[in-house]
Amino acid sequence: MKTTSEMFNKDRQTYSKMEKQSLFEELMSRCNNHQNDIYLARMLASWVMGEGVLPKSLGLSAEHYHTLVERRFPGHHWLIAVDNKPEFNRERIPEWEDLVNLMLEYWSNKDLSEQWIAQIVAAACMGLDHLWQDLGLWSRGELSELLTLNFPELARRNTKDMKWKKFLYKQLCERDGAYVCRAPSCDVCADYPVCFGREE
Secondary structure: OOOHHHHHHHOHHHHHOOOHHHHHHHHHHOOOOOOOHHHHHHHHHHHHOOOOOOOHHHHOOHHHHHHHHHHHOOOOHHHHHOOOOOOOOHHHOOOHHHHHHHHHOOOOOOOOHHHHHHHHHHHHOOOOOOHHHHHOOOOHHHHHHHHHHHOHHHHHOOOOOOOHHHHHHHHHHHHHOOOOOOOOOHHHOOOHHHHHOOOO
16 A cells, blocks of 8 residues: 555645645654644645645645644645745735744644744745644634643633634734724624624
């Protein structure tokens, strides 16, 4: 039986037809069992299958992406050869650095992967869909778990379960003193469903 790497190198069309679930299971079967691996594996499986908006190298530098693959999913070096993704253009999201810094102010500081997560989440903010979908996660609940795991104090500030992308940008606005929303409170705002509605 061919390995995933052999399939990918031999015929990318064959590989592209693998089911996302199968690819996820393959990644998890050889991961290092870090708490972030399940979320990274889901994002990678979706990313390879063309879902989400994450660019080349998940929005990380080539060096950091290679390190992520080598440390978290050893034996899956074929992931480095995925080259059908656009380069990450930070001009499309000038607030990228601010978003990364916001998350890293609250990071658990337990593992390097937390820094990668901050950069990947910030890159996904360039998408127009719900953040969990733009990341390639499989549910909104997974995004909540991911942010709580890596940036617990920041996640706890989302006391009313605001949509995560809205929440992150609201934090930036409040920190910089630029209140975009003119409503006196979220509860009386006419756009309440936009910020707090279902994301499923």
